[in-house]
Amino acid sequence: MVKTDLPAGSTPANGSAVPTKARQYFLPKLDGVHNLAVREFDVPLPKANEVLVKVHAVSLNFRDLTIATGTYRGPKHENLVPCSDMAGEVVVVGDDVEKWTVGDRVCANFSQAHLHGDITPETANTALGGSLEGVLTEYRAFPADSLVRVPQYLTYEEASTLPCAALTAYNALHGPTPIKGGDWVLVQGTGGVSIFGLQIAVASGANVIATSSSDEKLEQAKRLGANHTINYKKIPDWEKEVQIITGGRGVDHIIEVGGPGTLNQSLDAVRMAGWIHVIGFLAGNADVSNVPLKTLFKAAIVRGILIGSRTQFEDMNRLFSARQIHPVVDKVFDFEQAQEAYKHLESQKHIGKIVIKVSRQ
Amino acid sequence: MVKTDLPAGSTPANGSAVPTKARQYFLPKLDGVHNLAVREFDVPLPKANEVLVKVHAVSLNFRDLTIATGTYRGPKHENLVPCSDMAGEVVVVGDDVEKWTVGDRVCANFSQAHLHGDITPETANTALGGSLEGVLTEYRAFPADSLVRVPQYLTYEEASTLPCAALTAYNALHGPTPIKGGDWVLVQGTGGVSIFGLQIAVASGANVIATSSSDEKLEQAKRLGANHTINYKKIPDWEKEVQIITGGRGVDHIIEVGGPGTLNQSLDAVRMAGWIHVIGFLAGNADVSNVPLKTLFKAAIVRGILIGSRTQFEDMNRLFSARQIHPVVDKVFDFEQAQEAYKHLESQKHIGKIVIKVSRQ
Amino acid sequence: MVKTDLPAGSTPANGSAVPTKARQYFLPKLDGVHNLAVREFDVPLPKANEVLVKVHAVSLNFRDLTIATGTYRGPKHENLVPCSDMAGEVVVVGDDVEKWTVGDRVCANFSQAHLHGDITPETANTALGGSLEGVLTEYRAFPADSLVRVPQYLTYEEASTLPCAALTAYNALHGPTPIKGGDWVLVQGTGGVSIFGLQIAVASGANVIATSSSDEKLEQAKRLGANHTINYKKIPDWEKEVQIITGGRGVDHIIEVGGPGTLNQSLDAVRMAGWIHVIGFLAGNADVSNVPLKTLFKAAIVRGILIGSRTQFEDMNRLFSARQIHPVVDKVFDFEQAQEAYKHLESQKHIGKIVIKVSRQ
Amino acid sequence: MVKTDLPAGSTPANGSAVPTKARQYFLPKLDGVHNLAVREFDVPLPKANEVLVKVHAVSLNFRDLTIATGTYRGPKHENLVPCSDMAGEVVVVGDDVEKWTVGDRVCANFSQAHLHGDITPETANTALGGSLEGVLTEYRAFPADSLVRVPQYLTYEEASTLPCAALTAYNALHGPTPIKGGDWVLVQGTGGVSIFGLQIAVASGANVIATSSSDEKLEQAKRLGANHTINYKKIPDWEKEVQIITGGRGVDHIIEVGGPGTLNQSLDAVRMAGWIHVIGFLAGNADVSNVPLKTLFKAAIVRGILIGSRTQFEDMNRLFSARQIHPVVDKVFDFEQAQEAYKHLESQKHIGKIVIKVSRQ
Incomplete structure (x- = not known):
């Protein structure tokens, strides 16, 4: 049975429209933060085991800086959509997905296929914003089993800081x-x-x-x-x-x-x-x-240490919830200020995390 | 080399005299708290691998009540010196003991020979105030390796509550x-x-x-x-x-x-x-x-669960120290009020632990 | 990209035809082994994240007997396809499946959704031949992530004994x-x-x-x-x-x-x-x-103990392979002899496992 | 109660005389195997918590060679009694020792004070034949709790190979x-x-x-x-x-x-x-x-890895016993041939362990 079969462009149950087109950042070249540019793309429909997520907030890691400036030693490519860490809202649910419903607040695991146990070459190769396209985008489809629920007491800005650093x-x-x-x-x-x-x-x-x-x-x-x-x-x-x-x-x-x-x-x-x-x-x-x-x-x-598994992410969220730990957010930038956000990270004046607000809702 | 070769009756380095005679409680019969009586005994010299401890505080457990009233199912005997939990001060150190010096503040592990790993029939058989004579006594010798150090921030009264319940x-x-x-x-x-x-x-x-x-x-x-x-x-x-x-x-x-x-x-x-x-x-x-x-x-x-090992006791003290956890002491009784202390335990009106102050210093 | 998009009834790469109709056992009533009957059913196409498996061998557990005779305390229902343990061959691969290819030899995990970690009410509720339809059938679709690879040195008959008992x-x-x-x-x-x-x-x-x-x-x-x-x-x-x-x-x-x-x-x-x-x-x-x-x-x-996870199944297979452990198979019955197989189990004369050969290839 | 209070020179229960004098190897200088020399020494009485062991066999490790030739980076000193690994027989038991009786076959743990858990600076500093005097001696006293029982199925020669390498x-x-x-x-x-x-x-x-x-x-x-x-x-x-x-x-x-x-x-x-x-x-x-x-x-x-604890040694012996594992002994030398034994080790032609037979009984 189909849980949510709305095509992009229609309006899901909770009223937030899913547009057919949306904006995302990409890196046409990997030799400096100044390359960061915005492009329009076609919002995809999720596959049977995916969900479409409206990204609300993205946080930056030192890795994102090294990728943009060309010093990162791991996988990357030109025209990459950057960034690995986001928190957002489920807006469309694939046909075979049981676990999520529209409106659920989620983070994506850094290594998409690293679900539990030790990392492997195969799962290491599914890192967002490096091996795979990243999350500095208004919408993105994710495999249903790569997501974790955002603890209730956290804002999207706070939750976006968890996937890589925490x-x-x-x-x-x-x-x-x-x-x-x-x-x-x-x-x-x-x-x-x-x-x-x-x-x-x-x-x-x-x-x-x-x-x-x-x-x-x-x-x-x-x-x-x-x-x-x-x-x-x-x-x-x-x-x-x-x-x-x-x-x-x-x-x-x-x-x-x-x-x-x-x-x-x-x-x-x-x-x-x-x-x-x-x-x-x-x-x-x-x-x-x-x-x-x-x-x-x-x-x-x-x-x-290479980040961690989705199961560890869930375990971590339980600890954070039990003690109501709030991530330390240094500064929040608007979607249009992505370059400034990167430069603030480069300056090393921050304590804690730098966040880009992607959606205004 | 002898660390402290003072005979009982002489004065150790820190000036506190070790008497030749001291007082202790015992249970001539095991059919009621009213049996609790005080007797005088000869303060022993520690063996080569023992230390003599001046007991400062003793805490009560439900087990002590069942032993005094005859409903305990484990080992016990008439004329038993009761109680398993104490905190005290090292006053004489046996010839072969490297680990302790006079003045050290210590607790004894409930099962004297349960040093690490799982409990065994042999180590289970060394429980204070049951298999072995207990600690409601002004002085008692203990094997050096059955003791743990009392965290600095705790009083003797607080520390005496740890061995069994904590x-x-x-x-x-x-x-x-x-x-x-x-x-x-x-x-x-x-x-x-x-x-x-x-x-x-x-x-x-x-x-x-x-x-x-x-x-x-x-x-x-x-x-x-x-x-x-x-x-x-x-x-x-x-x-x-x-x-x-x-x-x-x-x-x-x-x-x-x-x-x-x-x-x-x-x-x-x-x-x-x-x-x-x-x-x-x-x-x-x-x-x-x-x-x-x-x-x-x-x-x-x-x-x-049968209490725990000395190694677990040390690990626990590390946790208590890190977070400066203070045991909840319900009420402190004087040495002479041991029967009242037992009766207060029997009444079940307490929250946390009942302590008997053994030494006034 | 579609890995194998053959409709049932066509011939996959390795030449084994997938029929549109096949046979399976079911239990119209749960009051005795005599109810076991064969019916014809439409072989399904796998969903995007499923594979279709041609069952080669099924092994019996004491649980199957209690289900057939009505004494099982867990979930079950009339007209159930019985049995939880099988080994078979992948014949059609769903569109989004990366892990399996046609010809792979597989077992299904007893609790289909118990992939790793502790069992939960949700995963416990996906037991084959109880909560879900079972495997005493010539063909069955399984979620791709519920399967494990059969070690090379084992026959289908041997491998079919692993899912529940081992x-x-x-x-x-x-x-x-x-x-x-x-x-x-x-x-x-x-x-x-x-x-x-x-x-x-x-x-x-x-x-x-x-x-x-x-x-x-x-x-x-x-x-x-x-x-x-x-x-x-x-x-x-x-x-x-x-x-x-x-x-x-x-x-x-x-x-x-x-x-x-x-x-x-x-x-x-x-x-x-x-x-x-x-x-x-x-x-x-x-x-x-x-x-x-x-x-x-x-x-x-x-x-x-409630069976185990798919991850434990994989770990177990590593141990079996390292030491080339062969399951003890007591007796192998033909597909038509399912009732005899159940009765042999009931007699308790066996040592090790009783197997039903489903496919002759 | 004294278990065995025989002075050196008298005859314990099992009839093997304990001499007042015995022989041991020592290293007057640490610049070559040729320094290895024999001296006579007074056989000590064990302390209250020690036992005296008659050494039957000693095995060599690469570490012994580096100590004798001066390239070892850990603690050592001139006139050292070399070697860490021995198997022998308890001949006198200290007054407070409960665990051992005369005739027991034992090995000593490499780090004498490393009883369980992780190694510490204190326990690392009790290595035989380095920090402490070694075991290439006819008799040696050991703390009772530093010893492990030799599995029955092993000879002294075999057992002597376990403490360091195994x-x-x-x-x-x-x-x-x-x-x-x-x-x-x-x-x-x-x-x-x-x-x-x-x-x-x-x-x-x-x-x-x-x-x-x-x-x-x-x-x-x-x-x-x-x-x-x-x-x-x-x-x-x-x-x-x-x-x-x-x-x-x-x-x-x-x-x-x-x-x-x-x-x-x-x-x-x-x-x-x-x-x-x-x-x-x-x-x-x-x-x-x-x-x-x-x-x-x-x-x-x-x-x-720095060898291991006595508890691990006991666990290892349980595994060895369950599977009757026999250590691979390359060659056994007489007590008088210690220099030849060292040279054989230096030649690197061996497979497994080189043993020196210390006692002929």
């Missing part, structure tokens, strides 16, 4: 040895993943140490629940400070965003048999020749 | 499938284990439902963080209310203190493949003939 | 505390689930104890790798024998097929903090009033 | 994500750890791929159960061969003994989200600058 932090802290109340967690900096890592760790009963080069940002980290903060400009040997704070034991989990540039220090800051979750390479290159030996002598565990 | 709740919620942020947890009533279960669940990011027959106690549960409460006198079908609250899903974990009298309802309140942690039998007997079939059709997991 | 045993032994090499496992009897439990446990490095009322069946259990066997007719106190065999420790896991009739003995045979996996109620009713208290004092874990 | 392999395969039947495991070479890894993986139901530069050694690996072998002299791109064997999926676990020299290839051979267990650095230095990025893009997990 899920990466959640996956880091809920790996083979999930975070446990009383654990010590170190988050590096105050970017999107780190702030979410802080919030998730606090809500899970952990002790959190946050680092940053800015006292102002560290104040914000404290307001979000960080037990300790370290300004690494003032204390470059932050790994020693971590050992002092933890009484010589070291931390159980590190959200490692610096990569080679901070990995050596992280290996000194982590406890024996503790976890370093590598999620990015913001600190640039550095000598890592010592890393394997240190890993061995510390019995440490270095783990790469 | 660890039981912690073990329940950190079993083979440990509690996860976002889980739904149901605690039955507002006795010691249930209140600790509530506090641990809240600190771990869970949604908590508390039940009680008293609105006043439910108010207290809300102040401690319960998301929902149910007065089972007003709503005897509390399992249906649980299903409504959870949107028809049921709860992930139940701290089951009622036993046969509530097990059937718990099986209706738990989600499919959820956990019922059986820790007591307060609700009396009832027909459980339907329980195995319900367990099967619900794919539920019914698990018996 | 997966139940696998789920039992791979629950929250998965079987570990060196564990002791007790399997009750030599029915389908128990024999698979034995084979899985042996392949996983466990010590296995098998019980039966027949020395001949115990001989077979030994040939399959059981380390110890107990004839419970000769030794009715088999739980004491288990304690002797295990040096007083008890077993880690019990595959409990007897239900109330054996649960008390199982609680005596299991080690402290060990697992009893309740999968059936073959031993009839008995007094279980003591079960909750025993569960508590043993710190035991009693868990209901 | 436990390292077991810890690798039983980490946060324990090996599961059906997993793919790659073992590099045919040294002690790799051969044990192969045997443990096979007994656990895994698919095993073994690599070596010698066809003869690969033949031996096959006899021990390896499903596939790769001669990396003939196929230097062994990581590509691994991908072919596993159908492009890669292996779940790699026992990484090569270190920097093979880590890059291991990252290509492991599946996405798979485990690389770093246990040594036999393949020498190499460029690892690419390792962190590869770890990220593969979502791989690189884990350092």
Whole structure:
């Protein structure tokens, strides 16, 4: 039985018209944010197992910047519709879809086909705004099983920040040895993943140490629940400070965003048999020749994190709902201001997430 | 090398004299609280791997009442020194002990030999105040490896409440499938284990439902963080209310203190493949003939809980410290008022734990 | 893009014709095996996310007998196509299916929508041959994501035995505390689930104890790798024998097929903090009033098992393939002999599984 | 109560005399195997919580060679009694020891104080034959809780091979994500750890791929159960061969003994989200600058392994016993031939373990 068989251009049950044409951003070239341009496209009908979503808000990640400027190492292509993170509203439901109805508020999972369990080459290859076309578009069809429900207490702007940054932090802290109340967690900096890592760790009963080069940002980290903060400009040997704070034991989990540039220090800051979750390479290159030996002598565990599965996204939403965690939104831009939004991200002055409002309703 | 070789009767480093004689309670007969009597005993020297502890505070459990009144089904004997839960101060350290020094604040693990992993017949047989002599005594020697450090922010009175009730709740919620942020947890009533279960669940990011027959106690549960409460006198079908609250899903974990009298309802309140942690039998007997079939059709997991290991006690203290959780102490009695303390427990008017102050220092 | 858009009645790539009409069994009434009758039906075209499967072999479970005779407590209805377990060949592939191609050898998961994680009320409600129409039919369409690939080394007859019995045993032994090499496992009897439990446990490095009322069946259990066997007719106190065999420790896991009739003995045979996996109620009713208290004092874990997820099915197939485990097939019947096959199951003379050959190719 | 209070020099219950003097090897200097010398020492009485063990057999590890030749990076000192691995017989039991009796056959855990859970700086610092005096001695006292029982079916020679090499392999395969039947495991070479890894993986139901530069050694690996072998002299791109064997999926676990020299290839051979267990650095230095990025893009997990806990040792012995696994002993030398034994190890011609028989009884 068909749940909603409205063609594009007609009006679904809740009265919001689905137009036949709509606008979307695309990147004709990948050598700079200035390429970001708007084009008109034909709004598609969903396949039998898809739903059509009206996008309300999109949030930016550092990955989006590297794609637009050509430094991203993963899959991408010219004329790409950019961005991976959105929250929106179901407006048309495919014939065989049981799970969703018109009006449902949803996010799409970053890797569309990564439904549960570990990532695979096949599921890694379904990343929005990279392998697949992205979400900086007024309408987009998604496979029904790639979506998660937006918790009631969140706005579309807030929810749009979850798919990449929050899920990466959640996956880091809920790996083979999930975070446990009383654990010590170190988050590096105050970017999107780190702030979410802080919030998730606090809500899970952990002790959190946050680092940053800015006292102002560290104040914000404290307001979000960080037990300790370290300004690494003032204390470059932050790994020693971590050992002092933890009484010589070291931390159980590190959200490692610096990569080679901070990995050596992280290996000194982590406890024996503790976890370093590598999620990015913001600190640039550095000598890592010592890393394997240190890993061995510390019995440490270095783990790469590639976002997460839809099941983890649902689990994360349950935690967020239980503690009514609100994502930290730095600034909201209008659809027409996408280039400004990207440039604000580039400036690194933000704390938390940058959002583009796509729909005005 | 000897760490502290003071004989009983001499004065250790921190100046507190260790007397040669001290007082302790014992139960010459096991047919009523009125038997509780004080006797003098020779303070022992610790063996090579023991420490002598000056007991500061003792807390009572329902088990202590059943032992004193003769209804306890586990091991016990006449002339038993009662009680399992204490916090105290190390005053003499055995020759081969590396871990402790005079002045350290400690709790003893309920099952003295249960250091880590699952309980065994051998370790189950080392329960304080039952299999072994208890802790309602001014001094007692303990094996060095049966002790845990008291978190700095807790008083002796607060810390004395942890060994049995808190660890039981912690073990329940950190079993083979440990509690996860976002889980739904149901605690039955507002006795010691249930209140600790509530506090641990809240600190771990869970949604908590508390039940009680008293609105006043439910108010207290809300102040401690319960998301929902149910007065089972007003709503005897509390399992249906649980299903409504959870949107028809049921709860992930139940701290089951009622036993046969509530097990059937718990099986209706738990989600499919959820956990019922059986820790007591307060609700009396009832027909459980339907329980195995319900367990099967619900794919539920019914698990018996016998306190926990020293390692779990240490893990629990880490969680308590991270969130500065304060045990709920209902009332503190003097050493001489032990019978009154037992009677207060019997009256079931308390919320949280009843403590006996053993030492005045 | 359409993968295979052949209408029923045409000839797919590999040359096997898909007829427009085919035969299937159904149960006009549910009061006896004699009702089993054959009818002709229109072979359906698969939906966009389905595949059409030509069924080659079907295996019987005790559940099928209880459904046919009217004693099954779960969902069922008159005119039901019976049976849940089949192995077959993909003959037509729906338009949106990426995963399968014509000629692939597949089994369907027992609970069609139980893809991964714990069972839910929704997924429990998609059981083949009960909630949904069954597989004793020459052709049937299945959702693409409900299927698993048949390991190359297995025949269709062998593979048809896996969906219910083998997966139940696998789920039992791979629950929250998965079987570990060196564990002791007790399997009750030599029915389908128990024999698979034995084979899985042996392949996983466990010590296995098998019980039966027949020395001949115990001989077979030994040939399959059981380390110890107990004839419970000769030794009715088999739980004491288990304690002797295990040096007083008890077993880690019990595959409990007897239900109330054996649960008390199982609680005596299991080690402290060990697992009893309740999968059936073959031993009839008995007094279980003591079960909750025993569960508590043993710190035991009693868990209901409802088959398993598609992901577990795939994991199980990996284990079977690594060790080239062959299911024990007791007897193969022709499609026309379905009633005889059911009666053979009823006689309880079999060891292992009873199979009906549906297709002759 | 004293269990055995025999002074050294007297005769315990089972009639084996404990001499007052005995022989042991020591390393006056750490610049070569030629330094290994024998000295006489006073056999100590065990402390209250120790037992005195008569050493029957000692096995060598690569670590012993690096200590004797001065290239070991961990703690060591001149005049060290070398070696970490022994099996022997309890001959005197300390006053407070409950667990052991005279005549018990035991191994000592490599890290004496690592009883359970993760390794810590404190427990890492109790390694035999490095931090602490070693076991190439006719008698040695051990803390009672540092010992494990030798499985009945093993000889002293066989059992002496377990503490370091077997436990390292077991810890690798039983980490946060324990090996599961059906997993793919790659073992590099045919040294002690790799051969044990192969045997443990096979007994656990895994698919095993073994690599070596010698066809003869690969033949031996096959006899021990390896499903596939790769001669990396003939196929230097062994990581590509691994991908072919596993159908492009890669292996779940790699026992990484090569270190920097093979880590890059291991990252290509492991599946996405798979485990690389770093246990040594036999393949020498190499460029690892690419390792962190590869770890990220593969979502791989690189884990350092430092032997294991006593609890893991006991778990391992249960697995070995269930499947009657016999360690591969390459050659047994007499006590007087210790230097020859070391040189045989240096020659790298062995498969499996080299043993020194210490006692002739």
